[in-house]
Every structure is written in structure tokens, then in C-alpha cells.
Amino acid sequence: MSDQYSGKGRLSTSKEDEISFVDLAKILILRWKIMAVVFSLFMVMALGYIAMMPRQYEYVTIYHLAEQAALSSDHGGSVALESPKSVESKLKNLYFAPATRGLLESTNLESLPFRIHFSNPADTKLLVINSEAAEQFADHVETLHQDLIERVMENQQELIEQRRAVLESQLESTERGLEAVKEANSEYTSQLMASYSSRILELQAQLGQLKEGMVEKVAARGLNPVGMSRSLLLALSIAFGLLFAVLSAFMMQFVLAVKKSLAEG
Incomplete structure (x- = not known):
């Protein structure tokens, strides 16, 4: 009997301890x-x-890399004078640190108030610099992007001048060779003249296809906040x-x- 009463007591206690949804609603109302x-x-x-x-906005800088004539194996056209990945690597490892130091010194900032990302869209000769920053730092973003692009342009200009000098030197040498062949009387003169003439046309075409890099836009702000x-x-x-x-x-x-x-x- 005592066990039965004990069991009933435990059952009664457990029921008293239970909280219904009505009780929860009462608590919220009270x-x-x-x-x-x-x-x-x-x-x-x-x-x-x-x-x-x-408000955070995206700022984008796009630079079109310098071009040169493609090899015949590339089915004509033009290719970047320097591979986009190589230029991107220079940006990260050579240009970014000194450009950042210059900005921090001129603005008395301890660290960059925004992030920066470099990329090369697939199958393009474009170099893209992205930053996300608050409106108050828009000038800082533009300054850094401009500095980086100027460093890239300076290096690209050096490369294109070197390439042009090489091609012009080869062209002059080939033209002198053609003149020498013309003055010589040989059974192979006509073949040599055709070969030299073909090479001259090829070098002239390569010179004509040398194109300097071009800035598409610098730190252009997106229309909508990010x-x-x-x-x-x-x-x-x-x-x-x-x-x-x-x-x-x-x-x-x-x-x-x-x-x-x-x-x-």
C-alpha cells in the first residue's frame, strides 16, 4: 500500500512540475x-x-596589358607581351608593399582600411584590381590603385621598348643581309632574297602589332553598396x-x- 501511495505521490508531483503551452503563454502575458x-x-x-x-562599395581598376604578335603556332593574332600571371605576381610581391607604405606614410594610417585583390579574368589580357571600402576611404583606394597601375605601366613600357629595340635591330640586320644578297651573284640569290624578304615582312608585322598597355578605368565605384x-x-x-x-x-x-x-x- 505504501508503495502505491508513493507511486501516486510521484505521479502527482511530476504532473505539477509539467508546464503546458497555456502556462508559457501566461508567463509571456504577465x-x-x-x-x-x-x-x-x-x-x-x-x-x-x-x-x-x-556603406561599403566595390572599387575596380582594369588595365589592358601590352600586346605583341603571337607565334604561328598560336594561330595568329596577338598575345600579352608578358603573361598576365607574371604581372599579377609582380603586383603582389614587388609593387604592393612599397605602394602601401607610401600611402600609409602620406595619410598617417597604421594599416589599410580596406582589402585589395588582384585577378586576371580567364582568356583575357586584362589585369583587374578590386577593393571594398567605405565611402570615406574612396580617395585612399584611388591613390593606391593609381600607384600600382603606374608601376605596372612603367614596367610594361620598359618591356615594350626592349622588344621594339630587338625587332628593329633584327629588321636592320635582315635588310642589310638582303642588300648583300642582291649584290652577290649566286645561283641561290633568288631563294635567299625571297627568304630575307619574307623575314622582313614578318618583322615589320611584329613591330606593327606591338601595342602599349592601356588603362580602362581606375578605382571606378560600383553603383550599389556591397x-x-x-x-x-x-x-x-x-x-x-x-x-x-x-x-x-x-x-x-x-x-x-x-x-x-x-x-x-
Whole structure:
């Protein structure tokens, strides 16, 4: 009998400890003031952050690399005077550090307030520099991009002048060879003249296909802000505000229940 009563007592106690959805709803209704206060405070802080959050924009610089005539095995056309990957590597390993130091010294900044990324779109002779920065740092982005592009252009100009000098030297040498063949009387004169003439035309074509690099745009700002939008941040703030408000109501109920239990004990 005692075991039966004991079992009934445990069953009664467990039922008393259970909380129904109605009880949860009652807690939320009773603690609506604390919920309103917590939600309001959370939203005030969230709105303040959103209002002060600077808008981030993408800034893009595009440079078209210098070109030279392609080899016959490349089916004609033109190719970059220096491979895009090589130019990209120079940007990262040679030009970026000194350009960054110069910007930091001139602006008294301790570190760059934005990130920078270099890329070469597939199957193109384009070099692209990307940065995402707040509007207040737009001038800094333009200064750094301009410095980097000028370093690339200077190196590209040196390469194209070297290549032009080599081709012009070869052309002069070939033309002298053609003149020498014309003055010589040999059974192979006509063949040699045809060979030299063909080579002269080839060198002239290569000289004509040398093209200097060209800046397409420098630190051009995108039309729309990047990163998390303010509307999304507002929606997340409302969701988290409601969550913390509900949790605060249950926490308040728990604290009061503990105090009541201690007072009764």
C-alpha cells in the first residue's frame, strides 16, 4: 500500500512540475513589460549601429596589358607581351608593399582600411584590381590603385621598348643581309632574297602589332553598396530582439520562482 501511495505521490508531483503551452503563454502575458523593455533596448542599439554603419562599395581598376604578335603556332593574332600571371605576381610581391607604405606614410594610417585583390579574368589580357571600402576611404583606394597601375605601366613600357629595340635591330640586320644578297651573284640569290624578304615582312608585322598597355578605368565605384544590406540587418535585429525578449521573460519568471521557493523554505 505504501508503495502505491508513493507511486501516486510521484505521479502527482511530476504532473505539477509539467508546464503546458497555456502556462508559457501566461508567463509571456504577465511579463510583457520586461519583454517590451528588452526588445526596445535591443532595437535602439541595433538601429544605432545600422545608422552609423558605413556603406561599403566595390572599387575596380582594369588595365589592358601590352600586346605583341603571337607565334604561328598560336594561330595568329596577338598575345600579352608578358603573361598576365607574371604581372599579377609582380603586383603582389614587388609593387604592393612599397605602394602601401607610401600611402600609409602620406595619410598617417597604421594599416589599410580596406582589402585589395588582384585577378586576371580567364582568356583575357586584362589585369583587374578590386577593393571594398567605405565611402570615406574612396580617395585612399584611388591613390593606391593609381600607384600600382603606374608601376605596372612603367614596367610594361620598359618591356615594350626592349622588344621594339630587338625587332628593329633584327629588321636592320635582315635588310642589310638582303642588300648583300642582291649584290652577290649566286645561283641561290633568288631563294635567299625571297627568304630575307619574307623575314622582313614578318618583322615589320611584329613591330606593327606591338601595342602599349592601356588603362580602362581606375578605382571606378560600383553603383550599389556591397556587403550585408541594411534591410537584412534590420530584419535580423527584429528576430533577435524578439528572441531575447522572450528569453528575458522566462528568465524573470525563473528568478521569481526561485525567490519564492527560498522564501517558503
